[in-house]
Amino acid sequence: MPIMVLSFQPVLELIAEEIRGLGDRGRPADYIPALAAGDPHRFGMAVAELDGTVYGVGDWQQPFSAQSVTKVYTLALALAHEGELLWEHVGREPSGNPFNSLVQLEYENGIPRNPFINAGALVVTDRLHRLTGDASGALRDFLRAESGNADLDFDRDVAASETAHGDRNAALAHFMASYGNISTPVPTLLREYFRQCSVETSCADLAVATGFLARHGIRADGSRLLTRSQAKQVNAVMLTCGTYDAAGDFAYRVGLPGKSGVGGAIIAVVPGRCTLCVWSPGLDARGNSVAGVTALDRFTTLTGLSVF
Amino acid sequence: MPIMVLSFQPVLELIAEEIRGLGDRGRPADYIPALAAGDPHRFGMAVAELDGTVYGVGDWQQPFSAQSVTKVYTLALALAHEGELLWEHVGREPSGNPFNSLVQLEYENGIPRNPFINAGALVVTDRLHRLTGDASGALRDFLRAESGNADLDFDRDVAASETAHGDRNAALAHFMASYGNISTPVPTLLREYFRQCSVETSCADLAVATGFLARHGIRADGSRLLTRSQAKQVNAVMLTCGTYDAAGDFAYRVGLPGKSGVGGAIIAVVPGRCTLCVWSPGLDARGNSVAGVTALDRFTTLTGLSVF
Amino acid sequence: MPIMVLSFQPVLELIAEEIRGLGDRGRPADYIPALAAGDPHRFGMAVAELDGTVYGVGDWQQPFSAQSVTKVYTLALALAHEGELLWEHVGREPSGNPFNSLVQLEYENGIPRNPFINAGALVVTDRLHRLTGDASGALRDFLRAESGNADLDFDRDVAASETAHGDRNAALAHFMASYGNISTPVPTLLREYFRQCSVETSCADLAVATGFLARHGIRADGSRLLTRSQAKQVNAVMLTCGTYDAAGDFAYRVGLPGKSGVGGAIIAVVPGRCTLCVWSPGLDARGNSVAGVTALDRFTTLTGLSVF
């Protein structure tokens, strides 16, 4: 029988204690130097309640590179601006293939499977940039407002490093442009995309900033970003597509909408209840934080707060 | 704001009224004569509460061919018998490809992506048959006990028709056997598999029989079939893989664990609250009942009972 | 400058001498016991002139399992019986994938890429069996007549062993049957197919029996099997598709139409001049005899008898 939770703090302490005993913690992403230096023994976790009350443990205030976790916020912003039309440019089905795959993109005429594979995130950034004229700025402003951290910003070194190793994303962007599914010039699009990935933030910031998805679309200041239906939809896409080709396994083990990044962060949502962010840089073969997934698994088991 | 539900009956009536005005209802499956005769204007829907109280509308007591919906019960039975070892033989990731695809099976050495594509269901049937000696009998007995309908049975004509058109499933079974992932002789396995698909049942029966998944694993008689964790896992696999290659779209629109069959039925689970079965024989291009998905979409919108 | 050849005997002696010094000779096929016992140090080679004069070296009279080399003769017989209509059931393009691949078969609606991948050979056998009522008998009679060896026959143990390990070919046959591209009952088709593969023969037999392809379609007894155009076509298909997914490399190195088998044999044709058969059981990663390809490479280099 799951325990009844009065405060999340003891649960986080218990999980952190268990994680200390965890054996294999995976390896940090190594495709850019800034990430390769990550220490798999670092671990932080935060839970934010609907009103913004936040609980944390370990390195929960330690800054890290948000990477693909930002795809959730960019999606929410693009959906808020463009509505249903967005789905003419990007699908919402699991990809069933590793996250950089070009195969399905070719079979499906340049329409990426979902907004959380790189190709899909490039399309979402393209739409947001077209609508706002400043996709990365819109993301930064949103995260500052929702997290309450006015110092949150891009990490220029990380963005520069991504750009220097950006041939694969350039290939994706040119490929989709050849199908007419990109409207921003490719070099501009890549600059915006890599900036977004480079956001430096913390578990505390992200747990709080994700609150709008637990509040069915309501922002921190009480205004509405997404309709109730749109918020549900973003959560659904996170559950089915948020953890690369391990989405099924994540749903099976954790049972929450979640989104991971190669920096080692994972955010998760308990609709109507709370939001979480966990961070540990060691990744498994599919690009998800080993300690992060384990911690979320323990959280839902201990609290019974799975959507299933 | 979703309405507060005292009884499900008025909601069902409202949905049935809306469905009457639905334009394109798709086409019945045409690969066997028994299904091709289905009338897309037939529609039934039932909701069962945790205690077995059942509400229905339209053709909710009309018998139909359960087809792939039975894959959920076979999975639950195999999981109850074999536990975690089952996952050495079948994965739990979305396939990202149409439901008969051999491609991934080849790239992944004969281990099907999940229990709900045909290849995966053949493997689950193989495991269950190995463990019980009578896979189809175990399924029938279970469905009779859970639904309370002692007359529930296979439709021999449908099973014979499936067998006569069974080359593709025979190909899948032999292919997996070539990788050592099938232990039952292929002709026996196919007989068991086609029998399961041929179960004749109704919305009323299936809504009630699925209750164990809303009750976190507890059967109708109060005994436990699955652990709480296993019940959660089955629900997760339904959500990410239950509707062929439209699982993302189903999660996005409906937001519930669900499983469809080419007979036109779809079952769905609101964990801790209720179970549903809807039936209408007209299918969309991806094999899911058009009116069925629409009805479930309306149900979650009207009641707010999505998992997201 | 290539040497001028008066007799092929000294060339064969020279090649055999070089092969004796060859290091890595690959490994015998191991999917059935009868082949796994093959010794990679065995080596035989024969050349037959248009008039049937035959030269040989090493184990050129040693019986071995012809395996896929027989696909050439089955194709020629089916083409002689059915003419151009045959190509409605099987293509003549390189597959670009390993020889058992189901992937392209799925994308191309059950029409195999070419007659020399297993799926294609099953289709050709199906056509020949439909037209003659005895596909394997037709093949045996043809090989006896063309080689002049009246004792040439199937190896029942090999055929039985193939059948016992035949799940993958059963999958292919059922899969094509599901597209309506197989008319013989699958068990009968498999029996015929495995019998053909099991033909026991020698370099001497096969070099002589292949003569009709160097004589532009004329059989050993002077009658015509294929039109000049059809003989050219069979040679073309051998060159582009005869050595699994190494056809490009074989054309590049050897420059002759050729067909290999997992028993270690390779036949090759110098149109208008002579035919060859080489045998050595050690295979490379793509299923072609290592010493066999090397010997043919040397032959064309020493004699200048490439088609290029």
Next chain:
Amino acid sequence: MPIMVLSFQPVLELIAEEIRGLGDRGRPADYIPALAAGDPHRFGMAVAELDGTVYGVGDWQQPFSAQSVTKVYTLALALAHEGELLWEHVGREPSGNPFNSLVQLEYENGIPRNPFINAGALVVTDRLHRLTGDASGALRDFLRAESGNADLDFDRDVAASETAHGDRNAALAHFMASYGNISTPVPTLLREYFRQCSVETSCADLAVATGFLARHGIRADGSRLLTRSQAKQVNAVMLTCGTYDAAGDFAYRVGLPGKSGVGGAIIAVVPGRCTLCVWSPGLDARGNSVAGVTALDRFTTLTGLSVF
């Protein structure tokens, strides 16, 4: 029985007459305006003997855009400069997929299947540019010298048009760069590549300029470009990979090493005997000139000059 040829002129006249009666001639390539204007009723054909004597019919002196036909000369030049090491960067197997496919490139770690698909030609251009510092200049100089036409040059409008529609080739180049298989900066590489494709030439020029492949590697001035073995290899790659995914069919029908371009030209080689160039802008679904393939088919049938 094929006719004995004293002069090629009457054969060409006969073929031109037959082509005049040809019904469906396909459609010109339409991805750039410069090609879309091509008239499928234009037709030219030229044959060059080993000594440079050239025969022609129809529009055999009409300038057209050489396009992918130039890939043969670039390959020959790169092979002459780099030798066998070239094959570490590009394969020599048929692709089995349409000519722009990214799929195999992904499965095979950025090494293109052969030098005649776009990805492979980009790699060959990259190698040649690295070795000469001026890949397009090296090609132009070579074609001028071999054809004897000092005015032969690039068409700037065509090159500009290719660049403006170059997203797919940019995607290919960046994708291979992400695997480390491109050393030239992508924008430079694309400029060189599109220049090569834009060469304006004629059947007369190309038939003569291809002579080195019929002369086993010897250039027009008697010097050696390729070893006898290398010339054989280029011919082999043309036969197995020269006509996109119709190479098998081209070998079957024509039976000569050949290379086509979307401008409507096809070159072909009868080793030791002559070279051909045919041109007609109407293409079939696989990108090869309809009248061109038909004309070559007739040529080999009438003269018996197939390699098979």
